Amino acid sequence: MDSIVLVGFMGTGKTAVAKMLADLIGKKYVSLDERIIKADGRPIKDIFSQEGEPYFRKIEKEIVKQVSREKGLVIDTGGGVVLDEENMEELRSSGVVVCLWAKPETIYERTSRYGHRPLLNVDNPMEKIKELLEYRRPFYEKADIHIDTDELNVAKIADLIQRRVYEQGKD
Ligand code: S3P
Numbered sequence: 001m002d003s004i005v006l007v008g009f010m011g012t013g014k015t016a017v018a019k020m021l022a023d024l025i026g027k028k029y030v031s032l033d034e035r036i037i038k039a040d041g042r043p044i045k046d047i048f049s050q051e052g053e054p055y056f057r058k059i060e061k062e063i064v065k066q067v068s069r070e071k072g073l074v075i076d077t078g079g080g081v082v083l084d085e086e087n088m089e090e091l092r093s094s095g096v097v098v099c100l101w102a103k104p105e106t107i108y109e110r111t112s113r114y115g116h117r118p119l120l121n122v123d124n125p126m127e128k129i130k131e132l133l134e135y136r137r138p139f140y141e142k143a144d145i146h147i148d149t150d151e152l153n154v155a156k157i158a159d160l161i162q163r164r165v166y167e168q169g170k171d
Contacts, residue, residue, distance in 0.1 A: 001072035002095030003027075004165060008140060009133055010079040010117050011110035012100035013149050013157060018076035021158040031076040035063045048118035061087060068094040080119075082139040092144075096165050099143035100157065104129045106150050144168065 004021065006014045015031065022029035033044060036059050040047055047056050061084060067075055068090040075094070081087050091097055102110070108126050111117060122128050140146075145164045149157055 001027075003068075003071065003073040003075055004095055004161065005075045005077060005091045005097045006100060006161075007077050007082050007091075007097055007143055008079065008100035009102065009107055009129075009136065010120065011107040012079075012102045013110070013154060014076050014079075014100055016154045017100065017149075017157045017161070018074045020154055021161055022074040024158055025074075025162060027072050027074045029076065030067055030070070030073045032060065032063050032067060032081065033076075033078050035067065036060055036078075039063065043116070045116055045118045045121070057084065064090050070094075079136075082136065082142065088139075088142055096145065096168060097143040098145045098147065098161050098165070099140045100147055100149050101140065102149050104133055107133070 004027070006018050008014055018031075019029050036047070036056070037043060040059055042050070044056065047059075057080070060078060060081060064081065064087045067073070075091070077091070081091070088097070104126065107129050111120055112125065115121060119132065120128060145161070145168065147157060147160055147164070152160070
C-alpha cells in the first residue's frame with residue numbers, strides 16, 4: 001500500500017486537504033511538521049529563530065527518512081521539503097507525490113491570517129512569496145501529479161487527488 005505525499009508552497013492547502021483525503025480513503029494522516037515539533041520539542045518558529053534554518057532542514061530530513069519507510073499514509077509535508085533531492089527520492093519511493101499549486105495572491109490571502117511561518121514573518125511577505133515561489137517552481141515541478149488550487153475548495157481538491165492517483169494506478 002503506497003503512501004500519498006502532498007508537497008507544495010505554504011498556503012496551498014496541504015494540511016486541510018491531506019486530513020480530508022486521509023478520511024476519504026481510509027489512510028493514516030501524518031504531518032512532517034508535527035513530527036519535527038515532537039522530535040525537537042519546540043515550535044517551528046522557535047527552531048528557526050534559535051537554531052536557524054539549516055538545523056530545521058536537518059531534522060526535517062531525518063523525519064522524511066523515517067516517514068518514508070512507513071506504508072499507506074497520507075503525508076503532509078512542509079513547503080521546503082522539495083529543496084533537498086534526497087528528500088524527494090525518499091518520498092517518491094514511498095508512493096505518489098502530489099503537488100498543490102496556487103498563485104502568489106492566493107497564498108498571501110491564505111497565509112496572512114497566521115504568524116507561525118518564520119519565512120513569511122518579514123516586512124513584505126508578498127514579495128517574499130513571489131521570490132520563494134519562483135525559486136522553488138522547478139523543485140515542485142518534479143512531483144508526479146499537479147493540482148491548481150486557486151479556484152477549488154478542500155473537498156474538491158481531495159476528490160481530484162483521489163481520482164488522479166487512481167488513474168495513475170499507483171494506489
Ligand atoms: C516551510 C514551510 C512550513 C514549515 C517551515 C518551512 C517552507 O510548512 O515546514 O515553516 O520552507 O516553506 P507549511 O508549508 O506547512 O506551512
